[in-house]
Amino acid sequence: MSLIVNIGRFLFAIPMVIFGVFHFVNTRTLQNVVPSFIPGQTFWVYLTGAALIAAGLSIIIKKQVQLTSNLLALMLLVFAFFVHFPLALEGDQLAASSFLKDIAIAGGALILGDYFKSN
Numbered sequence: 001m002s003l004i005v006n007i008g009r010f011l012f013a014i015p016m017v018i019f020g021v022f023h024f025v026n027t028r029t030l031q032n033v034v035p036s037f038i039p040g041q042t043f044w045v046y047l048t049g050a051a052l053i054a055a056g057l058s059i060i061i062k063k064q065v066q067l068t069s070n071l072l073a074l075m076l077l078v079f080a081f082f083v084h085f086p087l088a089l090e091g092d093q094l095a096a097s098s099f100l101k102d103i104a105i106a107g108g109a110l111i112l113g114d115y116f117k118s119n
Contacts, residue, residue, distance in 0.1 A: 005115070009059060012108055016056030016072070023049025033083060051075060059112070069113030076106040 023030055027045050034041040051072075058068040080102035087095030 009062075009112070012112060013056040013059035016052050016059070018056075020049045020052030020054075020056065023052065035083060048075070062116075065116035066113045069109040069116065073106040073109040073113070076102040076109065080106065 023045050027042060030045045031041040034044050038044060055068050055072040059065055080099050084095045084099035084102060088099050
């Protein structure tokens, strides 16, 4: 694996771990992002945080990277289209930025997963 790929892998994975930690540190704030029709907002914030941490660590240690990356992409696309996009349509600029961030990271995750499928 080239030096560039390793640097990219870490640059991708470390923010996932940090985003996950944010879910545990800023639980009250993030509860408000979970759609009101979904019960158990705190549970979902914690579960999402744990998933982000696990995904980042999996990518760092190179275990099940293809599966992890594909599941991470799926999770981010669900968030993008079912949480951020509806709010963006209502004019929420932060939600619009979050939508674009999530689809960009999902795209990167899919590329990473495909790379690890063949390597």
